[in-house]
Amino acid sequence: MANKMPEWVSSDMLTWVGLLGAVIAAFGYALSNYNLCWLWLTYVGIVMNWFGDSLDGTLARVRKQQRPVYGFYLDHNVDGITLTIVCVGAGLSNMVHFSLAMLVLAVYLLLSIYTYINIDLKGKHQLTFGKMGPTEFRLIVILLTMIYQFFPSVHNYAKITTFLGKPVVWGMFDYFIAGVFVILTIIYLVTLIKDGIEFAKLDPLPKRKKD
Numbered sequence: 001m002a003n004k005m006p007e008w009v010s011s012d013m014l015t016w017v018g019l020l021g022a023v024i025a026a027f028g029y030a031l032s033n034y035n036l037c038w039l040w041l042t043y044v045g046i047v048m049n050w051f052g053d054s055l056d057g058t059l060a061r062v063r064k065q066q067r068p069v070y071g072f073y074l075d076h077n078v079d080g081i082t083l084t085i086v087c088v089g090a091g092l093s094n095m096v097h098f099s100l101a102m103l104v105l106a107v108y109l110l111l112s113i114y115t116y117i118n119i120d121l122k123g124k125h126q127l128t129f130g131k132m133g134p135t136e137f138r139l140i141v142i143l144l145t146m147i148y149q150f151f152p153s154v155h156n157y158a159k160i161t162t163f164l165g166k167p168v169v170w171g172m173f174d175y176f177i178a179g180v181f182v183i184l185t186i187i188y189l190v191t192l193i194k195d196g197i198e199f200a201k202l203d204p205l206p207k208r209k210k211d
Contacts, residue, residue, distance in 0.1 A: 002055055002062040011060040011071070015078055018052025021045045022082040026089025032149075033094050039149045042089075043142060049082060050138050076116065083108055086141075094155075095148050097168075100177045107184045108137075114192060121199065144176055 025045030031038035057075065060066050084105060091101030118124055147154065157172040 002058045005055070005059055009059070011056045011065065012074070014052040014056035014059060015074060016052070018049045018056065019078055019082055019085075021048025021050075021052060022085045024048065026085045026092075029086075029089040029093040029095065033092075036149050036152070039145055042145055046086075046138055046142055049086075050135065053079070053082070053134070076112070080109065080112065090141075095145070096171075096173050096177045100174055100181065103181045104177060104184065107181060107188055111184065111188050114188065114195075118195070140180065144173060148173060 022045060025042045028038050028040070028042030028045055031041065057071065060071060087101045087105040090096055091098035154172045159170050161168050161170055
């Protein structure tokens, strides 16, 4: 796809296409409160985001126009903004509680921070955790959204629980998103502890000199 891209399309342009896709997806989620048909906008936005985010760096490599410093700076900042926009949009919809969407955002950003630290310490850019990377994450989001749109009967499921003395209504998708949060949290903690043990061995505590 990168080889066949028109000359007037630049890597920066693809980055902004990905960001625009996130905005469109978020609007689709928010507007679905009025009509579920707006979720088609979300699908378009997620595909646009995948297209732009996946091809911007590839296009630069194919054309031998890599800009390691600028590209790293722009790409990862836009990734954080993109994820924030999509999670806020999903949280504003009736699909999932806003607080749960923010928890998923928080743990995903923690995984991102972990990745950036390891780029410096290991020289390794890890995009996949537990066989789940950005593409798999997008596919899960699309699948859950499609279930929400095309199986409206699941909207009727509701369970009232008490959290900190306040009644909270949990829908079917709140449990799904809570499950995603738990899985991402476990992946983060396991990799964090594993690498922490490894780094402690590589950088042992100096022996105290005797007076």
